[in-house]
Amino acid sequence: MDNNKLIEEKFVVEINKVDLIFNKNSKKEFKALEKLDIKIRNGQIFCLLGPNGSGKTTTINLINGLLEPTHGDITVLGMKPSKSRKTVLRKISLVPQETALYNDLTARENLLFHARYYGVNRKYISKKVDEVLGIVQLKNRQNDRVGTFSGGMQRRLALARALLTEPEILLLDEPTLGVDVQSRNAIWEQIRTLALEGKTVILTTNYMEEAEALGEQVLIIDKGKPVKSGSPNELKRYIGQKQMIIHFTDTTYAKQVYDYIAKDYDVTFKGNQLNVNTNTLNIQFQLLQQLSKYEKHMSHLDYSEPNLQDVFLHFTGKELRD
Ligand SMILES: Nc1ncnc2c1ncn2[C@@H]1O[C@H](COP(=O)(O)OP(=O)(O)OP(=O)(O)O)[C@@H](O)[C@H]1O
Numbered sequence: 136m137d138n139n140k141l142i143e144e145k146f147v148v149e150i151n152k153v154d155l156i157f158n159k160n161s162k163k164e165f166k167a168l169e170k171l172d173i174k175i176r177n178g179q180i181f182c183l184l185g186p187n188g189s190g191k192t193t194t195i196n197l198i199n200g201l202l203e204p205t206h207g208d209i210t211v212l213g214m215k216p217s218k219s220r221k222t223v224l225r226k227i228s229l230v231p232q233e234t235a236l237y238n239d240l241t242a243r244e245n246l247l248f249h250a251r252y253y254g255v256n257r258k259y260i261s262k263k264v265d266e267v268l269g270i271v272q273l274k275n276r277q278n279d280r281v282g283t284f285s286g287g288m289q290r291r292l293a294l295a296r297a298l299l300t301e302p303e304i305l306l307l308d309e310p311t312l313g314v315d316v317q318s319r320n321a322i323w324e325q326i327r328t329l330a331l332e333g334k335t336v337i338l339t340t341n342y343m344e345e346a347e348a349l350g351e352q353v354l355i356i357d358k359g360k361p362v363k364s365g366s367p368n369e370l371k372r373y374i375g376q377k378q379m380i381i382h383f384t385d386t387t388y389a390k391q392v393y394d395y396i397a398k399d400y401d402v403t404f405k406g407n408q409l410n411v412n413t414n415t416l417n418i419q420f421q422l423l424q425q426l427s428k429y430e431k432h433m434s435h436l437d438y439s440e441p442n443l444q445d446v447f448l449h450f451t452g453k454e455l456r457d
């Protein structure tokens with residue numbers, strides 16, 4: 136049991152109280168990250184959610200050793216990434232925000248080039264390229280020039296390229312930026328599959344739907360500071376409850392019912408609807424039973440629950456995308 140516990144508690148990435156200051160001690164000094172704390176478990180999908188300029192790419196660059204913390208420390212697979220960059224880069228792969236592919240080469244040529252550059256064993260290169268093209272479902276377009284690919288296809292090819300080196304950790308900086316819903320869903324599916332196969336996936340996004348759909352652990356950051364972290368459900372629970380919304384045929388009845396139940400329920404009155412805060416089905420049943428005499432004046436029921444947009448608004452006082 137102790138052994139399991141040890142394995143469970145092992146973090147593949149640990150960021151402890153990190154500040155990152157650009158142009159320190161000059162007029163242009165800028166604190167891009169402040170007191171950042173992140174702990175990521177093996178095989179987890181970790182999601183950094185924040186608006187433009189909040190420090191997502193800067194964090195990714197710390198993890199892959201391009202930047203060094205000004206204060207605090209960071210370890211990746213037990214190593215300091217900026218000190219052991221070569222070794223770390225053998226175990227992690229980055230899909231950067233700007234998909235740097237060669238437009239004049241075909242998809243396959245891009246992958247072959249990358250595989251050779253990163254020293255994938257020549258004997259297996261062709262097989263490996265086939266495999267990753269299969270994973271991102273681009274086999275049928277492998278001989279087309281990348282310049283003719285849509286944005287979504289280019290993102291998928293960039294993901295395939297990152298998989299060539301069989302990384303333990305995947306760093307995905309805004310993996311679905313600007314791609315259509317269909318490509319987005321394909322990328323989400325691939326990310327989930329990779330995590331199920333045991334890879335740790337660290338992704339950044341400013342789409343709250345993405346954080347909600349993928350993130351097992353989500354850290355919201357704003358202006359370089361951690362705002363709140365937890366699973367999407369935990370984050371939503373911080374700020375409130377589910378609501379049952381009862382729609383009436385007429386405002387008069389909504390008001391009547393409001394007066395009738397307001398002392399017993401956490402309810403607000405809005406036009407011809409009542410919003411009742413409640414997390415349990417039991418209470419919802421009880422209330423509906425109590426209101427049976429108003430049934431013919433009710434048109435329908437709705438349910439709503441807070442989303443990460445609401446969480447962001449709650450903790451920062453502004454919308455995720457202003
Ligand atoms: N090399 C640098 N020198 C000075 N400031 C920088 C540098 N790189 C980033 N910054 C600043 O740090 C802040 C965070 O930038 P970062 O690129 O990490 O944001 P981001 O969350 O990735 O934003 P986006 O969603 O637009 O990609 C920004 O204000 C940016 O201007």
Ligand SMILES: [Mg+2]
Nearest residue numbers: 191192193232
């Ligand atoms: Mg960025």
